[in-house]
Amino acid sequence: MTDQEFEKGLAELMAEDVPGKGKKEKKSGRFWKKWRSFSRKKKIILGAVVVAAALFVVLKVKGGGKDGAVMVSTAPLEKGDVQEVLSISGPVSGTDSAEVVSRLHAEILEILVKEGDQVKEGQVLARLDSEDVQKEVEIAQNAYNLAVAERNEAQIQAEAGFGKARQDEMAAKRDYDRKAMLYAGGDVSQMELEAARDVLSEASRQVSTYTLRNGKPVANESYDLRIRNAEFELEKKRKELEEVEVTSPISGTVVRVNSRVGRFADTVDDDRPLFSIDNLEKLEMKINVSEYSIGKVKVGQKADISADILGGEKEEGIITSISPTGEEKGGGSTERVIPTTIQIQNPDTKLIAGITARAQIVLNEAKDTWVVPMGALVEKEGGTYLATVENNVVKMIPVETGVESDVEVEVKGEGLTEGLTYITSPMAFLEDGMTVVTAPVQ
DSSP, X not given: OOHHHHHHHHHHHHHTTSTTOSXXXXXXXXXXXXXXXXXXXXXXXHHHHHHHXXXXXXXXXXXXXXXXXXXXXXXXXXXXXXXXXXXXXXXEEEEEEEEEOOOOOOBEEEEOOOTTOEEOTTOEEEEEOOHXXXXXXXXXXXXXXXXXXXXXXXXXXXXXXXXXXXXXXXXXXXHHHHHHHHHHTTSSOHHHHHHHHHHHHHHHHHHHTSEEETTEEEOOHHHHHHHHHHHHHHHHHHHHHHTTEEEOSSSEEEEEEOOOTTSBTTOOGGGOOSEEEEEEEEEEEEEEEETTTGGGOOTTOEEEEEOGGGTTOOEEEEEEEEOSSOEEEETTEEEEEEEEEEEEOOTTOSOOTTSEEEEEEEEEEEEEEEEEEGGXXXXXXTEEEEEEEETTEEEEEEOEEEEEOSSEEEEEOTTOOTTOEEESSOOTTOOTTOBEEEEOOO
């Protein structure tokens, strides 16, 4: 952003308070539309310019300047630490959780746990009425037994039928061979020979209708399919019979019980689970990091966790996972966010699952470096400058910026020395060599 843009924006903003100006609302709208397009850094700088300009007007009115010189506030350049911090809120939950549901339309006879109870994996949480399911198991068992019996009967018939068909085929073969010899000697007619051949062909066709396995006849494959279907249904019903005892799939704490005795297990209000189980031995926090910041977030980074329940204290967290894919932020925004998990390190934390906490992640930091307020920087066409004052004369020192916090920024450049006096809120119209009067530091 150039100094001309700052001056123009400042002029528009200041013009709103000048009596008699026409089209005030239209100018204000244009300015604030442009304001929203500025980066955080430029907003801070422009804000500082406005404050400085206002201060300049006040000081001039009170006679603070001499011979038209601008009065400015200054501070000595000092070294310090600066951090770029990402602050995001998100829910706290257990590291492992499970929602226990039932697909059985069976009445709940007993609920054996309450919210807050510790449970082990496989522990019974509730018992359901098993009468109807037991009957279904018996029906499925009968269907399976019947399928097996039918297959066995078919096997017996196949073996007997195949044996008879083979005997008929061998008899027909002997008769055909005998008549073929007689036909050769002229003792039987060709018609009798053909009739014998037809009988042999039919006998062989009958043999081919049987299914052989390892040379032995077996019942039709359809009987095996019926057995497999009946067996599948039987296993399904046996599984349902086991499910009349509702068990916990994980070890943890019962955090929700959403039904009661007398209700049907598969008809919980609002499609909620029967039970919610969380492993609260270790807590974690789920956050959504903007696609613009995720490049600076890494697994293993530390995070400071704060929440009202901590009473001003903080907990340490470690980033344990970053999703490989982004998702929509929502609210009509085109920005994408990346789900990220932070694990709370203190096993005895006061944090509890289900609350919202705030995580602060240090994305970048610089120690023992030159640090100035964000509003102390001057943006001009030639780059970024720090406006310093020596013997009441402005000297613009070109600088490069480094790590930025919300209010401070690291600066680097030649000519920066300990105690160097710089203007804390420089006006955009300040130029190199301009005479100024320094205001006392408050």
